[in-house]
Amino acid sequence: MAPQGTQVFAVGGAVRDELLRLAVRDRDWVVVGATPQSMLDAGFLPVGRDFPVFLHPQTHEEYALARSERKTGPGYRGFSFHAAPEVTLEQDLARRDLTINAIARAADGTLIDPYGGRRDIAAGLLRHVSPAFAEDPVRILRVARFAARFTSFAVAPETLKLMQQMVDSGEADALVPERVWQELARGLMEPRPSRMFEVLRDCGALARLLPEVARLWGVPQRAEYHPEVDTGVHLMMVLDMSAQLDAPLTVRYACLGHDLGKGTTPAEVLPRHIGHEQRSVALLRSVSERLRVPTDCRELAEVVAREHGNVHRSGEFGAAALVRLLERCDAFRKPARFDEALLACECDARGRLGFESAAYEPAPRLAGALAAAQTVDTAQVAAAAAARGDRGPAVGAAIQHARIAAVAAALAIPVGPALD
Incomplete structure (x- = not known):
């Protein structure tokens, strides 16, 4: 018509x-x-x-x-x-x-x-149509995204050279945050997101757009936990695992940001990364603000960056420590987000050389702990506490103790160290 x-x-x-x-x-x-x-x-x-x-x-x-x-x-x-x-x-x-x-x-x-x-x-080539390609910096991101989608395609050498020239000339610096996030989010959802970052790294754009990510390559980790050693390589394995597990965008962004702090670990203490979680949170906040990342993505990413080490180690926790972990993750108010946090942690654990098919035991254990804690009738506990004359924080403590007891009974584990 x-x-x-x-x-x-x-x-x-x-x-x-x-x-x-x-x-x-x-x-x-x-x-x-x-x-x-x-x-x-x-x-x-x-x-x-x-x-x-x-x-x-x-x-x-x-x-x-x-x-x-x-x-x-x-x-x-x-x-x-x-x-x-x-x-x-x-x-x-x-x-x-x-x-x-x-x-x-x-x-x-x-x-x-x-x-x-x-x-x-x-x-199987991603090749630019004409020299006019260089006039639009978004095309750098689009080529990287297409590489993540069409995993058997290579970037034509002349196209990669042109992209490098665009970065060197400062054209990539004109990209606005909204467009960077739009293309980044789409690339994260492709079948092999690591290829997007590999292409951006090869042309030099990653260091301009996401220096917090770019600096992870060449940073060593302890080989007994990370046989792949290189932090950048690990991050790419984590992202590809998130695609393999069909994770939503929130989880994939959390995977992207979970280890940013390792890029700022002092050289004299490498390959140990003590305290990298809090550094990761601070860097994530900066990235999320700069790119204007949606709230659901940034909030989950901060939880995962801060707590992924504790989630991995939670098999050693008693009931009290498990409940404190659930509280820090806001799992009682946002159980669906907690499920996503566990999925991101699974991607992290399985995004390691030789662990790709390993079962992730903390996920069912923590899901069971949450389910047990949720059986507590908080209104009833609060009413009983009020009848005893408890007020304010004392009521909250009574609810917390009831949840700890429920978790200890359901998982057949000790209560653990006393609460702070």
Whole structure:
């Protein structure tokens, strides 16, 4: 139902994924020969703020007018766009980032591939379409994200060199926090998130965007606990384990930040990392603030950074220490978040060389401790305490002691050291 006298082409990811025989998530279309008014007259709904994009009135798929672009300033916002009936399909495809994303399909099924996208799909290469790639720093992040999605694809050497030049010239410094987080979050959710960070590291962008992460490579850990030794290597294994376990974004971000403090351990005490948990929390807060990370992600990440060592060691805890751990994790008020914290800790434990298939025993034990503590009728305990004349903190202590007793009985363990 496009305007008369126009041509409509499927473009971008949908065409690419069809050629890769992958499920198509979304379909985007380019309309050649149309004007904004002709699209409105045909019933399309305008949605584009920076350039003419419309929603189909029935399918709600996006239809964009063919357009060309010109660099006018730094960063990904520094462009002017020209959308007019005379803009050709080839001109529109030329402004796209990678050749595999610059393939179009006509209504009769004919493929239009002026920049060799099919060739690069066959070769498994992520290659830039033209030198104009260097004008948009977001493309650095997109290439890294595509590397995490298409795990058998390599970044073409000339594309990696161009990305390195973009970083060296300061173009990557123009990235705004919201866009960095958007691409980072999407990359974390890909099948092999470690590849995103490897590509960013290879081109130098990781040190600019996430220096807290970049400094982890080359930092040793105790081999008896970490056979992989290198902290950066461990982090990549943890991230890939989070993907293997199909963890949500909150958990994957927690995995990313759980060991940041190891990058600031004084050299004279390496490979020990005493106190790295609190340093990790401080660094995480800085990263989360800088990238404007959503609250659910940042809160879980801080819990995991602070407590993952205690969760790992919790098999040694008595009932009192277990209840204190549950309280610090706010597990009674937020049990679902606690489940996510346990999953992040499992990713950490299994993201080690030789431990990839190991069972993570703290998770069921702590889940059992929480379930036992939750059987305590806190209202009843509070009422009994009040009847004895207890007030305020004394009531809270009575509830805590009841939970400790429930955990000790359910897990058949000692109460442990007295409470503070």
